Amino acid sequence: MMKHFLVGVVVVAFAFLEAVTGFLDFNETELSFIEAYEHGVSKLNYNPLMVGLTLIPSAGAKGAVCLDGTLPGYHWHRGYGSGANSWLIQLEGGGWCNNIRTCVYRKKTRHGSSMYMEKQIPFTGILSDKAEENPDFFNWNRVKLRYCDGASFTGDNENKEAQLQFRGQRIWLAAMEDLMFKGMHHAKQALLSGCSAGGLASILHCEEFSNMLPRTTKVKCLSDAGLFLDAVDVSGGHTLRSLYSGVVSLQGLQHNLPRICTNHLDPTSCFFPQNLISHIQTPLFILNAAYDSWQIQSSIAPPLADPHGYWHDCRLNHAKCSASQIRFLQGFRTQMLNAIKGFSMTRENGLFINSCFAHCQTERQDTWFADDSPEIRNKPIAIAVGDWYFDRASVKAIDCPYPCDKTCHNLVFRLANYTY
Template sequence: MRFLGSANMKLLWVVGFMGLLFCRRTDGTFIREVNVTQEQDLHYTESNVYGYAAYGYGVFTRPLMVGLTLVNGAAAKGAVCLDGTLPAYHIHRGYGSGANSWLIQLEGGGWCDTIRNCVYRKKTRRGSSAYMEKQIPFSGILSNKAGENPDFYNWNRVKVRYCDGASFSGDSQNEAAQLHFRGQRIWKAAMEDLMSKGMRYANQALLSGCSAGGVATVLHCDGFRGMFPATTKVKCLSDGGLFLDAIDVSGRRTLRSMFRRVVSLQGVQKNLPRSCTIRLNPTLCFFPQHLIASVKTPLFLVNAAYDTWQIQASLAPRTADPNGHWHACTNNNANCAAWQIKFLQGFRNQMLNAVSGFSRAGKNGLFINSCFSHCQTERQDTWFSQNPPLIGNKGIAKSVGNWYFDRYSIKAIDCPYPCDKTCHNLVFK
């Protein structure tokens, strides 16, 4: 792990969780970039930060730790993780004005697209509740502090753990490898369990998710709306989930190939929106870009125009860049050459084209900033802090809150890199 800044800069303190570090210099300023190791599970690291300096708070703030709850009775419905263990979630009850308001956060964490990958995954927290943490920190949009999460801090807040590897949408199995692809059933069982614990009485509800959980949010948004009476205010928020069917640096479509394997292996086809599958093949209908315009429920998209996961795993993965020409650039945007930035600007343009029809609907919202980041609602520094990423004079938390509560219409799209100086860019070792 290395630190950003001058070599002789003394650090007053360093705090971290699972490799994600934030540093404050002795002069009181903050190192804005986030430094993580290449081997880290980026989805999990970003969504579970508790060692944060909060970029301007000036004090260490330890978030609420919330225990694991197994979904009892799920096995009888065939709703199990890859290894057959029970699915799970973390819940912190709301109070006061938020007692009947519910925020459901679907965890992200990539996908498994081959038997071999899924067998490996089932021996991790991404495929088995036996390996899940007994407690996790609630920060960002899950925080219980008004000063960190002004609009949702006193809601019932739930983190649904991700243990199927297909964005809560598969329904199949592989007996030989003892793999259970039951994401769709996990989604249904978890929601039924939460409804029985009071969510059925919600007067307000927000379904959200990060990364693969952001894909799941788009896939299940209208179904979530359908669980509640028409009088319940229901909206959805997809963070870092706008994965694009983009051409990689070798001229191929790495992510399309991966999604094709996920959809086929895990039996996702039957659970994809028919509004899409009557027009396109199932693989393309796993890409949110082909789904968002037909989602009837109000939907908000938070995304970095230069999404670091997509840059590393979709645009310039090692398989597409065997000679490593992109290695330095994908690790740190400051190392990108002019021709590489030009390529990335083309990716940004594709993203803006993908949301053009979606953004015309008054019910929808957007916050697309020109940062090198991925998943910004669960990290406290990017969700709500003294120096958050901004578009105009609005940060992500205020933009989402203004949209959810119908205070303002939010269609915020940043100017292209490098104009935004408020970004909390991710830098990899």
């Protein structure tokens, strides 16, 4: 394993508008949060593989377009050797847009238009091509599907007046069809993964992905930081439910959400993974920080729910949380563990719930597989996922509560100064 220089704490600069607006806009917050460290891992990697963007020409005729009408795309590094017929699909994260204003803002970014997407991105962590950084998947076909619809690849609607296309479901289908044509239909092994909003998407599309492939293909799914909970915020409200309600209604998700859920629950509830995971037949691995940094920032203690700023310092740095705030966060961890109880009883499923203040741990090299990676019972995330996927061992790893884990790479945030 490579030796990296990052130990324990990652400092992240935020570019959100808290100081200006008094609250965290979901669109801007998530974009800034992911941007701040999603590709920052390249600083830790001496020579990361850079992979070019491929647009999907056939997508336009199917109406499978980004928010602004541009073609969607993905980055693909071809597999070789023993991995030539194995495929790993990584669904990009980047929040959601829940109203016309946030979606119009989003279509001027890489999360709403391929015009603004990087032409090349580094493949690190679970996407790395180096065996010492990614022991089980380094020589697979590895694909990162870019996220430009704002509804976890699930919407199908439009708003002509605002010139917005909500075509996430069509993008998903067009991308899968294109990859099938390029060889994925021959896959002997396949893993659908994703981080954050992409982690939620990997849950939403897990069964669909499995059904696309031959019955002889070994298919599993991995959700990283996608276990968004329908939790009560610090003001007693339901901030995330309110956001999700807007996403579902605006982008027309109700027709594409799993029917096994919508048959008995409202569509918004069926966008929450806690109501989906126990019904998924395909083996699924849930990787999540028990104190997910994004959920603390934007769901549990967002500024709108904390008008007097009681949670301000705690929100940015867990070391500044009071005893009562830590108790509140321990309650959130308990909710997470309760949400996965039924799911964990299925032998084929896997779990890695570490007691860290983190978000997205598969794409960063330092958290995926390095000398000082986070561990539970001496097993780092990459080995846990590999053991589960290849059936080398059952993996149901749940950390003891904070502050017991000394291997965490906890995120600490600082506000950037912006003038508008």
